[in-house]
Amino acid sequence: MLSKQESIDLRGKLIGESCQLFFRKNPLKIVRANAQYMYDEKDDAYLDCINNVAHVGHCHPAVVKAGCDQMSVLNTNNRFLHDNILLCAQKILSTLPENLSVCYFVNSGSEANDLALRLAQIHTGNKDVIALEHAYHGHLTSLIDISHYKFDLPGGVGRKDHVHVAPIPDTYRGKHRDSNKSEEELGSMYAEEVRAICNKIQEKGKGVCAFIAESLISCGGQVIPPNQYFNEVYDAVRASGGVCIADEVQVGFGRIGKHWWAFQQYDVYPDIVTMGKPMGNGHPVACVVTTKEISESFNKTGVEYFNTYGGNPVSCAIANAVFDTIETENLRENAVVVGEYLLDNCQILSRKHKVIGDVRGVGLFVGIDLVKDRETREPNPKCAKFVHQRMREEHILITIDGPHSNIIKFKPPMVFTKENVDAVMSTLDRVFKEYREKSELFEVNTTRMPGYVTDGKSTKEHRPIKALLERSNIKSI
Template sequence: MELLPKSETIALREKYIAPSCDLFFRKDPLKIVRGKGQYMYDELGNAYLDCINNVAHVGHCHPAVVKAGCEQMALISTNNRFLHDNIVLCAQRLIATMPSDLSVCFFVNSGSEANDLAMRLAQIHTGNTDIITLHGAYHGHLTSTVDISPYKLNMPGGPPKKEFVNIAPLPDSYRGKYRDTTYNNDEVGHLYAEEVKEICKKIQGKGKGVCAFIAESFISCGGQIIPPKGYFREVYQHVRAAGGICIADEVQVGFGRVGNHWWAFQMHGDDIVPDIVTLGKPMGNGHPVAAVITTKAVAESFKKTGVGYFNTYGGNPVSCAIANAVLDVIEAENLKERALEVGDYLKNACEKLKQQHEIIGDVRGAGLFVGIELVTDRIQRVPAKEIASYVVNRMKEEHVLLSSDGPEQNVIKFKPPMVFTKENVDTVVLLLNGILQEVKNIPHLCCAEKSTDNLISGKGPLNIKKTVKEQVKCI
């Protein structure tokens, strides 16, 4: 099919697509027409290094994943009320990566559906309704998941918080309520866990019990936060003592992204075992397949209601063929080990940047999940939101795609496809260094009231050792 001119694509989108459907780089949006590995290409053939697309987990359009989907689609795609090998083999493989108590699978289409089903399971199993979530959390776009996503609730025009939703402070030891400047890591974790304990007490004081505590094992939209040592251990104890169960959202951080383990919750200790784990679209490299893994006890509670669970596309043969292929690729290409090696290389390179640029307040992460927090004052840790926006837009001009997030939108996020390389890291860091040097020459950019709309263009390409265009020849 012949491509439309970009201007016509924009005009048709403005006419037919709901205006609330956001675009990246809305001032000059990209028209992406194909992808390969860690690169995406626009309609002119320009390559962009993708540092943020965790959904394309094993790389855009991985041939083994595409082949598996095409071959199964040519045979049959139907719902999971018919027997098929793909669904049971996929469930078996997923459960083999989990602690032994997590032994039952439900298949769904997305992380949003997974979290919705997790809450339903928790409500039925406990008989309670009160949910504890974290400030800055995002768990999906369904009505039920937006209700437990302060990331959305706190936006202008966001829905009012429901009475059954209880929000605990984000366990951020850098800019949160309890900081590493005052307390050591163990103390910070304990203090944040005590906040959850107090919420449990308030719920019980009303004569009710807790339904569930839900949190990403590492917090993504909240600002690439690594919860402090001991936090989840204490929180899980408090929640379970109040009658609740614990849900680990692994939608953005699972499938080996953290390097050391398959799942980020495993980074917090062998004794940290959630009651429910939710998985999202990285499971299908972007194809709509996701899952909920839980215990036999929770699954049995759901069965006793007499209401069967059915999802037309959840676990269909094509989706499960693709998910199995993704697992094959992770194992065959040693992507867990690669995430650890390249992620450490990225963190170390960013730490060196921090030594050169006062604007970098903190570098944190694990594997290919890394955040750079920008601040205008390292002592007061004042968020540099406008500078983060400038950096993201300038990097796009240099054909590197990044995003910023966190409550103040001042954290530069790295969640690239797992095929990211050390050479990619070198390119990104060289460009970041040059752009942060630019920032030093724009004093008024540090003013929080200043818009960056008129500061995002005209710099021209930076002089680096190897451009993205040259680097892409390597794949």
């Protein structure tokens, strides 16, 4: 195995510079992983609070076995008849409303969203797409075009004429956040913004092609849309000739616990649902599910849809194993119990640290909004950056996102436990105290703070993750 420095040097020569890593100045080299833990080249363990890809836990034995067993028998393209794709389709459709009855298998969430747009354009005959502010839907050109999170960057391509951006339905930091309004009223106010866009499109003599949104908004800052929002938006879009696409690539497969899909908590019925990341637990497999009517429109074009590897026997065997694992290990129930415990403990933490402006989430999808001032809600990316780095030093991996880079995101593997939550919360508590002390000392021109040294290592002896690993004997796995 290459040394870490050799890996860094070789990557700098061979891999595109824009393909960036977590922790750019001192990247982690991960050589193995198990369940909710990742291990570096020194075999030091890190608690993974990031990976919604390793949905049922890194290297889950049942998932690995399913892939190996199928690979040893057959792996080919999807133009040969095989049963795994049919079994996978049955499992998916059994979790969805009856109107969603036709599956198209692809390799990634980006491919899924690209195909969803194509289906919508063919079915409606329209081109105009409505997406959300700060949204991200994938890396294909068609998706960068509708992803405000990307096209609005300084080096981005800018908004295309057929793309319309609606305000993100964020009741804490968004356009509408009147504390005197109910959640339903705020949902209606945000929905009215989409209705206004639909009206403008129609005034130009055109119709809407599609409205696309994550059911829970991830890159936009772990935003939970308010009640009534999707109900009213879907009505407005359909009245304008469009279809409604629910992007479940990040939040599907039981992450919210009470339902298989996040859109189900809003009691709405999308016309197209896209799924990806967690479906294969890290293996490239994804799916688009739509109605019979939209599928028939696609068929009438006479253009064959062909995806060489989408839905191949190995990918579908792995996806089937992921489904079975979620059910046999009661991981949706775990998401409810541990997710509520995580959310409650984040709320408790917010009562101790004024830098926490808001806590929000559902299931194992939780965000902490860091602020400079609770009254003004001014974002605090400086604190977020500090916390991000210090948690890594304490061997706990979190990520920071949102339009202001001030949201701590939790979307861990579904095997996350209450003990893991305790380790994260006690460490966060100390790190927030360190930040406060550091800030206070900075105000009086003190350059060093107690218990912290500039080489990036804590002088504190208390290491919750280390103690947790010792209690769990995790090294023996």
